[in-house]
Structure formats: structure tokens, C-alpha cells
Amino acid sequence: MSGWLPRSPKARRRLMLLAAIAPILAVAVGLTLWGLSDSISFFYTPSQAAAANPPPGRSVQLGGLVSVGSVRKYSDGRVEFTVRDQKASDLVRYQGDLPDLFREGQGIVATGSFAKDGHFEARQVLAKHDERYMPKEITKALKAQGEWRGDGAVAAYDRAGPTQ
Amino acid sequence: MMIEFSAFALVLALCLSFAQFGLSGLGRWKRSLTLIGAGEGAALGAFVAVAVAFAGLMHAFIVSDFSVMNVAANSHTEKPLLYKIAGTWGSHEGSMLLWCLALTGFGAAIAGLGRDLPRGLKALVVMTQGILGSVFLAYTVFASNPFLRLTEIPVEGRSLNPLLQDPALAIHPPFLYAGYVGLSVVFSFAVAALIEGRVDAAWARWVRPWTLAAWSLLTIGIMLGAFWAYYELGWGGWWFWDPVENASFMPWLVASALLHSAIVTEKRAALPGWTVFLALAAFTFSMLGAFLVRSGVLTSVHAFAVDPKRGVLLLAILGLTAGSGFALFAWRAPRLAPGGLFAPISRESALVLNNILLAAATVTVLLGTLYPLIREAMTGDAISVGPPYFNLTFLPLMGALLILLPAGPLLAWKRGDAIGVGQRLMLAAGISMACGVLALILISPRKGIASAGLAVAAWLITGTLSELVTRVRLFRGSVAESWRRILAAPMGSWGMTLAHLGLGIFVLGACFETGWKVEAAETLALGQQLRVGAYELTLNKVETVEGANFDADRASLTAVRSGRVVCTPQPERRFYPAGRQTTSEVAICTIGLSHLYVVMGERRGTADAGVWLVRAYWNPLALLIFIGPLIMALGGLVSLSDRRLRLAAGRRAGAAK
Numbered sequence: 001m002s003g004w005l006p007r008s009p010k011a012r013r014r015l016m017l018l019a020a021i022a023p024i025l026a027v028a029v030g031l032t033l034w035g036l037s038d039s040i041s042f043f044y045t046p047s048q049a050a051a052a053n054p055p056p057g058r059s060v061q062l063g064g065l066v067s068v069g070s071v072r073k074y075s076d077g078r079v080e081f082t083v084r085d086q087k088a089s090d091l092v093r094y095q096g097d098l099p100d101l102f103r104e105g106q107g108i109v110a111t112g113s114f115a116k117d118g119h120f121e122a123r124q125v126l127a128k129h130d131e132r133y134m135p136k137e138i139t140k141a142l143k144a145q146g147e148w149r150g151d152g153a154v155a156a157y158d159r160a161g162p163t164q
Numbered sequence: 165m166m167i168e169f170s171a172f173a174l175v176l177a178l179c180l181s182f183a184q185f186g187l188s189g190l191g192r193w194k195r196s197l198t199l200i201g202a203g204e205g206a207a208l209g210a211f212v213a214v215a216v217a218f219a220g221l222m223h224a225f226i227v228s229d230f231s232v233m234n235v236a237a238n239s240h241t242e243k244p245l246l247y248k249i250a251g252t253w254g255s256h257e258g259s260m261l262l263w264c265l266a267l268t269g270f271g272a273a274i275a276g277l278g279r280d281l282p283r284g285l286k287a288l289v290v291m292t293q294g295i296l297g298s299v300f301l302a303y304t305v306f307a308s309n310p311f312l313r314l315t316e317i318p319v320e321g322r323s324l325n326p327l328l329q330d331p332a333l334a335i336h337p338p339f340l341y342a343g344y345v346g347l348s349v350v351f352s353f354a355v356a357a358l359i360e361g362r363v364d365a366a367w368a369r370w371v372r373p374w375t376l377a378a379w380s381l382l383t384i385g386i387m388l389g390a391f392w393a394y395y396e397l398g399w400g401g402w403w404f405w406d407p408v409e410n411a412s413f414m415p416w417l418v419a420s421a422l423l424h425s426a427i428v429t430e431k432r433a434a435l436p437g438w439t440v441f442l443a444l445a446a447f448t449f450s451m452l453g454a455f456l457v458r459s460g461v462l463t464s465v466h467a468f469a470v471d472p473k474r475g476v477l478l479l480a481i482l483g484l485t486a487g488s489g490f491a492l493f494a495w496r497a498p499r500l501a502p503g504g505l506f507a508p509i510s511r512e513s514a515l516v517l518n519n520i521l522l523a524a525a526t527v528t529v530l531l532g533t534l535y536p537l538i539r540e541a542m543t544g545d546a547i548s549v550g551p552p553y554f555n556l557t558f559l560p561l562m563g564a565l566l567i568l569l570p571a572g573p574l575l576a577w578k579r580g581d582a583i584g585v586g587q588r589l590m591l592a593a594g595i596s597m598a599c600g601v602l603a604l605i606l607i608s609p610r611k612g613i614a615s616a617g618l619a620v621a622a623w624l625i626t627g628t629l630s631e632l633v634t635r636v637r638l639f640r641g642s643v644a645e646s647w648r649r650i651l652a653a654p655m656g657s658w659g660m661t662l663a664h665l666g667l668g669i670f671v672l673g674a675c676f677e678t679g680w681k682v683e684a685a686e687t688l689a690l691g692q693q694l695r696v697g698a699y700e701l702t703l704n705k706v707e708t709v710e711g712a713n714f715d716a717d718r719a720s721l722t723a724v725r726s727g728r729v730v731c732t733p734q735p736e737r738r739f740y741p742a743g744r745q746t747t748s749e750v751a752i753c754t755i756g757l758s759h760l761y762v763v764m765g766e767r768r769g770t771a772d773a774g775v776w777l778v779r780a781y782w783n784p785l786a787l788l789i790f791i792g793p794l795i796m797a798l799g800g801l802v803s804l805s806d807r808r809l810r811l812a813a814g815r816r817a818g819a820a821k
Contacts, residue, residue: 009505016508021520024561028524031557032531039552040535042545061548075768075775077687096685097398097765097777111550 041111047087049114056116062090063109071104083110083120094122102127167232170220171311174261177213177268178301180206184271185294192287200287204275207290210297211272214265221261221310222252231317234258234310240323240742242713247324250334254324256458256474257310259337263454264304266345267297270374274349281370288356289349296348299481307474323742326714332392340385340412344450346378347415350422351447354440355489358496363436368429371443373804375426376659378446379419380800386412387793394790398748398763400683400781402789405554407462410533411453414526418446421522424515432504432512432577437497438519444493448486449526455482461537507579514572514580521565528557566620566671570627573660574634588634592626607680614679621675624668632661659803663796670792673757676785685779687768697782699760700724701733706776714738716749719764719776723753730755735764735778757791759783 006012043061044052054060062083070082079094081104092110102108102125112122184206191199221234225248230236238255239248253262271293278286304310327333353371357363389412394402403409422442429439456462459475506512532549539547570592574585600619604610633639635657636649684696688703695701704720716736723730733751740747753760765777 010502013505016513017516020513020517024520024524024564028528028557028561031560032528035528035532035553035556036535036549039556040539040547040549042547044546073766073768075687077685077768077777097763097779 043109045085045088046083046090047085049090050088054114057113059111059113061109061111062092062120062122063107064089065107066102066104068104083108091119092122092125093119094125098125099127166220167224167229167311167313170217170224171309173213173216173220174301174305174309174311177210177217177264178298178305180210180213181268181271181294181297181301183294184210185291185298188287188291188294192284192291195284197283200283200290203287203290203294207268207271207275207294210294210301211265211268214261214268214301217311218252218261218265221258222249225249225251228321230319230321231313232310233312233314236314236318236321238324239321240713241320242742243323243329244712246331246334247329250328251324253337253341254328255310257304257308259341260300260304260308261310262337262341263345264297264300266341267293267300267348270345270349271297274352278370285356285360285367288359289352292352292355293348296352296485299485303477303481307477320742323713323740326738326740326745326747327396330392330396332388333396336385336388336392339381339388343378343380343382343385344412344415344453346374346381347419347447347450349374350378350443351489354443355492357440358492361496361499363429363440363500365430365433368426368439371439372423372426372430375419375422375443375446376800376804379416379423380797380804382412382416382419383793383797383800386416387790387797391790394786395750395752395761396747398750398779400681400761400763400779400783402677402786405532405549405551407533408457410529411456414529414533415446415449415453417522417526417529418442418449421519421526422446424518424522428512428515432506434502434504434506434512435516436500436502440497440500441493442519444486444489448482448489451478451482451486455479456533462533504578506577509575509582510580511572511575511577514568514575517568518565518572521561521568525558525561525565528561529554532557563620566624566667569624569664569667570631573628573631573664588630589627592623592630595626596620596622609680611679614675617671617675617679621668621672624671625665628661628664628668655806656803659799659801659806661799662802663799666792666795666797666799668792669788669795673785673788673790673792677783677789680784682782683779684781685765685777687775688778689773689775694778694780696760696780698725699730699780699782701762701778701780703776703778706774709736711738713742714740717764717767719778721751721762721778723760723762731760733760733762735762737764737766754787757785757787759786761786 006015041059041061042052042054043063044054045064046062049060049062064083064085067082067084067089070080072080074080077095077097079096079098081092081094082089083092084090092112094110094112099108106127109126110120110122111124111126112120115121184203186203187199187206188203191197191201191203221232223229224232224235225239226245228235228239228241228248230239234255234257235251238258239251243251251258253259271290274281274286274293275290278289281289350371353367353374357367389409390402393399393404393409422439425435425439425442428435455475455478458478461475504512532553535549536547539545570589571585574588575581596619599622600615603615603618604612607615635653636646638646682697684694686692686694688694690703690705693700693702701721701723704722706717706719709716709718716738718734718736721733721735723733731753733753735751736749738747738749739745748763748765751762751764753762759781761781761783763779765779768775768777
């Protein structure tokens with residue numbers, strides 16, 4: 001054994017273990033920090049997005065209610081609809097099949113990015129499995145705006161809201 | 165009447181669980197065999213009582229007794245029988261009852277089967293299982309009782325969410341829960357060992373079969389869940405790094421680490437503290453999963469039965485049980501005797517490295533899953549952590565683990581021979597490098613990472629086979645000798661070989677599917693075509709069909725490859741009037757080990773000229789993704805049948821007494 005290693009076998013084993021754990025831990029921590037700073041996506045409602053103004057192309061999530069009467073489906077598979085909260089709204093463009101639970105007046109979360117002209121290019125549109133369920137972020141944002149009227153009030157809200 | 169009887173049985177089960185805790189604990193303290201025996205009796209009784217309650221609820225679902233609130237909210241007279249039965253565990257209340265059934269079932273199994281356990285240790289295990297049973301049964305009785313009646317009986321129920329009306333999902337919860345809750349036994353063993361202040365080889369040998377059983381069931385449960393997501397959601401994917409998926413994956417990772425560390429503790433009496441720590445952590449992650457899935461604190465696409473108020477209660481249970489477990493650990497673990505010494509290059513070291521990597525991977529998954537909560541509490545920003553994070557953190561750690569894996573089983577205990585192992589793995593390394601390079605050259609489009617993944621998969625498979633060849637001395641000794649060695653090999657080593665092969669097969673499928681999947685989506689009028697990979701799909705007709713409890717638009721397509729009809733997929737778009745929900749029923753053609761996956765989307769266009777959105781995926785070798793975990797679980801079961809785990813455990817117990 002080389003001279004610089006500790007004499008007692010117990011201490012030597014501890015050192016060995018440390019030598020194995022330290023690099024793995026360092027790599028894990030480094031990757032985690034990098035991942036958490038770089039590959040998370042922020043959630044905005046339309047008015048929050050207007051305030052935060054994320055750079056075009058940055059992956060974010062846009063959540064809100066689908067405005068009644070705003071959904072346009074084209075025969076080439078494109079869909080356009082407006083997602084809104086109480087103060088603002090954004091035009092969303094999406095290519096593909098909408099989730100089975102997608103309905104006007106319902107809360108949805110779209111993942112994608114804002115284009116330069118301000119519309120939202122969605123890569124994925126999520127509505128929830130459960131028709132009674134509203135995405136948590138949306139209920140929270142609506143509550144913050146004083147617009148929450150309890151469960152099942154979404155339809156009423158949409159009728160009462162300002163017409164687009 | 166039957167419902168009242170079931171509700172009574174549930175309360176009785178709570179009382180019996182409490183008695184199980186009290187009698188076993190007192191019996192251990194007073195060293196009274198009578199009290200210990202009474203505690204075991206109470207454990208059996210608690211299981212029978214929960215089983216009666218569960219049967220009562222199932223009966224209410226089968227006969228559609230809508231006077232029961234739970235049945236009215238989750239069932240419907242027109243639902244097929246299988247889904248009426250599955251409805252029993254389709255809701256928050258019912259799934260907690262299933263959890264309690266598994267919990268008391270495992271308690272009864274220890275009481276009934278653990279004849280070879282030292283009486284003191286066994287009493288403490290039964291006692292801890294009784295504490296867990298009391299806590300979860302109390303939660304079920306007082307906060308989540310499935311037997312509440314409605315004063316106004318509805319004519320029809322609200323039906324189970326149609327997405328959950330699926331054979332794979334009907335049997336997914338029982339497997340998953342048996343796996344989750346199976347880890348409670350390991351937790352109880354850890355608590356008992358800490359109280360007794362002794363963790364030895366015999367203890368590890370008793371812990372291992374329970375871990376193996378729970379791990380195998382959990383593997384199957386997770387696989388069924390992924391399979392369900394794959395063909396029921398219609399997104400073409402099978403794993404989304406969704407919080408609910410992570411919630412089931414973390415206990416699996418910890419259980420995998422525990423399986424390996426328990427071997428070290430069993431064979432070499434080393435790492436006792438770490439093994440006990442993992443045993444506590446495994447069930448803690450199970451409870452964390454139960455909390456995450458039900459509380460709705462994290463936004464998930466799979467969240468079901470969400471109820472924030474009761475979520476707080478579950479969090480309290482989690483904090484209380486896991487907190488006491490780890491407090492006990494902090495207090496007692498320093499007294500555990502450290503085990504045998506080993507050299508830096510040895511089987512022990514390899515297993516330690518396996519554990520470090522698995523633990524690090526678990527922590528990255530945990531952080532990614534909980535980070536949205538932490539971030540929101542600290543800054544108020546709502547964020548989501550998606551697949552990019554997990555690909556960046558989890559995959560490199562797992563990659564390192566998979567690359568090291570084949571060397572582990574070839575190393576000797578105490579002091580291994582690195583050069584010898586290297587020589588034995590030369591061939592495997594060569595073959596897998598060649599596979600990777602060939603994949604890079606031959607498969608178009610060219611994918612670097614997927615090719616590297618393919619090489620890793622080949623490395624796992626060939627490396628595991630090399631170990632098998634070395635073990636039975638194939639090509640070295642005579643055929644007769646190899647045959648003798650094959651017959652004499654313990655089931656445990658066959659189990660390991662199977663599990664490692666299964667992992668390799670899974671990695672192979674996952675790399676192919678993620679790397680070379682082809683996707684196409686187009687709106688088609690009748691007679692039009694869509695090209696996906698080498699296949700040409702033609703939409704022939706769309707008709708309306710009527711199912712048991714739904715109406716569907718069914719499309720008929722033909723898939724043609726080089727002029728020959730390969731299959732005729734019939735995807736559906738179903739409308740369930742009971743819940744006013746639409747779902748899409750994917751059509752999957754299995755061609756070899758690959759899948760041609762066709763989804764029918766919405767109808768677009770004008771009323772008379774209909775066009776339909778059709779999406780199709782070519783998922784190469786996708787079947788391996790689901791076969792791999794099945795082989796792994798089979799490996800676990802084969803290990804479980806090892807005679808050493810039963811006979812030697814008994815012999816050791818005799819010696820220890």
C-alpha cells in the first residue's frame with residue numbers, strides 16, 4: 001500500500017467510498033443544476049405572458065380558458081383558437097389532433113413558444129383526463145384575478161366574461 | 165345491509181390492526197408467546213375483515229348499488245362487468261381500500277408464513293405492520309370511507325372515466341399496489357431490526373424475498389401503466405416523465421438498489437446501515453407516491469381521484485411514519501456492527517457503485533419531480549420540469565450504471581480480478597461496439613445517441629450472456645460438465661441473468677423506439693393515403709358502431725408495404741354518453757416486434773364532404789419495451805424460488821436461537 005493512504009483498514013475503506021461517491025455526486029449535482037436552470041419551462045396565463053414577455057422561441061406553457069366561438073379547424077389539420085384569462089388573450093396555432101377533452105370554455109395547457117408576431121405556436125395541447133378537473137395553475141391564476149367561482153363555474157364564467 | 169356489514173368489517177379491521185400493534189408490541193416486551201400469538205391472530209383477522217369489506221364494495225359495484233355514493237360516482241349499469249369490478253379500485257376511496265387490503269394481506273402473510281423467523285423479530289415486524297395498518301385504515305374509515313350512503317338514490321351512476329375502462333388499467337392498480345405495499349414489509353423489517361439493534365446476514369436473507377416479490381410486482385405494475393399510456397392516450401409515447409409516473413418509478417429505483425445492497429449484507433454482512441436505510445426509504449417513496457398521485461399538488465396528466473384536503477392528511481401520515489422510521493434509524497443505526505472488509509475491485513465494490521448510481525438517479529428524479537413545488541413556494545413562479553431535464557440528468561447516470569453492469573457479476577467477492585474480467589468481456593465489448601457502429605452506418609436517418617444506446621443494449625445482453633457462459637464453463641469444459649453446471653446453478657443466479665437480460669432488451673426497444681420512430685399526420689378523405697415509413701395507409705371507410713356503453717366512429721384502413729397488404733387497422737373514436745366524454749381507441753398492428761400505430765382523430769371539413777384527421781406512427785421494436793420489464797419481473801420471481809432463500813433462512817434461524 002502506498003504511504004499516503006490511511007493506515008487503518010476502516011479509514012481506508014471510508015476514503016475509498018468517498019472517492020467513489022464524490023465524483024458521481026458532483027456529476028449528479030452539476031447535471032441537476034444545469035437541467036433545472038436550462039430545461040424547465042415557465043407557465044404563463046396570457047396576461048402573465050404579456051407582462052413577462054418571454055423571448056420568441058423559448059419553450060413555455062400557456063394556460064387559460066379556450067374562448068367560446070374562437071376555435072377554427074382547417075381541413076389540413078391546422079387548428080387556431082384563443083386562450084384567455086380575464087385581462088388578456090393569445091391566439092394559439094396548433095397542427096394536429098386536439099385532445100379528446102378539448103372543449104370551448106374549458107381550461108387547457110399548451111406547450112410551445114411564442115412566435116415573433118405574438119401568436120403562440122403550440123407543440124402539444126393538454127386537457128385533463130377528468131372533465132371535472134381544472135389544471136391547478138389555471139384555477140390559481142383565476143383565483144388571483146378574483147374570477148374564481150368555485151368548481152363547475154367555468155361555463156358560467158365564460159358566458160359572463162367579456163365577448164371577444 | 166351488505167354495505168353496512170362491510171362498513172362494520174372495515175371498522176373491525178381498524179380495531180384488529182390496532183390490537184395487532186398492541187398485542188405484538190406488548191408480547192415482545194413481556195416476552196410472552198401467548199401475547200405474540202394473539203398479535204399474529206389479530207393480523208390474520210384484520211386481513212380477513214378488510215377482505216370482507218373489499219368483497220362487499222366489489223359486490224355493490226357488480227350489482228350497481230347506487231345508494232352507495234362511491235358506486236354512484238364511479239359506475240354505470242351499462243358498463244361491462246370487468247370495468248364494474250375494476251371500478252372498485254378506480255376511485256380515491258376504493259384505491260385506499262385496495263391499499264389497506266394489500267397492507268393487511270402482507271401483515272397476515274408474515275404472521276402466517278414467517279415460521280422460521282426468530283419470535284422476537286417476527287413480533288416486532290408484525291407490530292410495525294400493525295401500526296401501518298392502523299394508520300392507513302384509520303385514514304380510510306374516517307377520511308375516505310367508501311361505504312357512505314346517499315339519501316337520494318340516483319337512477320344511474322356517473323360512470324368510470326372512459327380512459328380508465330381498459331383491460332391493462334383494470335389490472336394495473338392491483339399489481340402496482342401490491343408492489344408499493346409489499347415494500348411496507350421491508351420497512352417493518354427495518355424498523356424491527358433497528359429496535360432489536362441487530363442487522364445480520366440472516367436478517368438480509370429474510371428481507372430479500374419480500375423485496376424481490378415487491379420489486380417484481382412493481383415492475384409489472386409500472387410496465388402495465390406505461391403500456392396503457394402507450395395505447396390508450398394515443399400520443400404514441402409510453403413514458404412522459406410525468407409526476408405520477410415518477411411517483412411509481414422512484415420506489416422501483418430504491419427497491420432495485422435495496423435488492424443489490426441486501427445481497428452484500430446477506431453474503432458479506434457488510435453495509436448493514438445502508439441496507440436498512442434503503443429499506444426505510446423504499447416504502448417512504450411508496451407513500452410519497454400515494455400522496456403525490458392523490459393530493460393534486462403537482463399538475464399531472466394522469467392525476468386521478470385528486471382531493472387536496474385529504475392530501476394534507478396523507479402528507480401527515482407520510483411525515484409521521486417515515487419521520488419515526490428515520491428518527492429510529494438516526495438513533496439506533498450507529499450501534500449496528502459494520503461488516504466485512506473488501507478491496508476496491510470486488511463484487512462488493514461493484515454493488516456499492518450500483519447503489520450510489522441508483523441513489524443519485526433517484527435523487528435527480530425526486531428533485532425534478534418536486535422542483536415545481538419548491539420553486540413555487542420560493543418565488544411564486546409556476547414552472548414545469550419536463551423530459552429535457554430528465555434526459556439530461558437521469559440518462560447519463562443510468563448510462564454509467566448500464567456500462568458497469570456486466571462487470572459486476574463477473575467480479576469475485578472480497579478481491580476481484582479486473583484484468584481477468586476485462587478479458588472475459590472482450591468479446592462482448594467487441595460485439596456491442598460493432599452493433600453501435602453498424603447502427604450508425606446502416607440505419608437511416610443517422611442517429612448518434614440512439615446508436616450509442618443500441619451499443620449499450622448489446623453490451624448488456626452480450627455481457628450478461630458472457631457471465632452465463634463463464635459460469636457454466638461452456639466451451640471450456642466438456643458438454644456434460646456444462647450441463648451439470650446448468651442444472652446445479654442456483655435459481656438466484658438464473659434470476660439475475662434473466663433480470664439483466666430483460667433490462668438489456670428493454671434498453672434495446674427503448675432506443676429503437678425513441679430514435680427511429682416515424683410519425684405522420686394528415687387529414688384524409690375516403691380513399692386517400694398517408695405514408696408512414698415503409699407503409700402506405702389508405703382510408704377505406706368510416707362507419708358508426710355501437711358498443712356496450714359507447715357509440716363509435718370506426719375507420720377501416722389498409723396498410724400496404726411494397727404492394728402487399730400487411731394489416732387492416734381499425735382505429736375508433738368513441739363517445740361515452742354517461743360521462744359525456746370522447747376517447748380515441750388506437751389500432752396497433754404488431755409486425756414482428758414493431759408496431760404500426762394508427763389513431764383516428766376528429767372529423768374535419770364540411771358536413772357532406774367529410775375528412776378525418778389520421779395520425780400514424782411506425783414504432784420499431786416497440787414490443788421489446790414491454791417484454792423487457794416482463795422478463796425482469798420473471799427474473800425476480802425465479803430468484804424468489806431459490807431454495808437458499810427458504811431453507812437456509814430457516815437453518816440460520818435455528819442456529820441464531
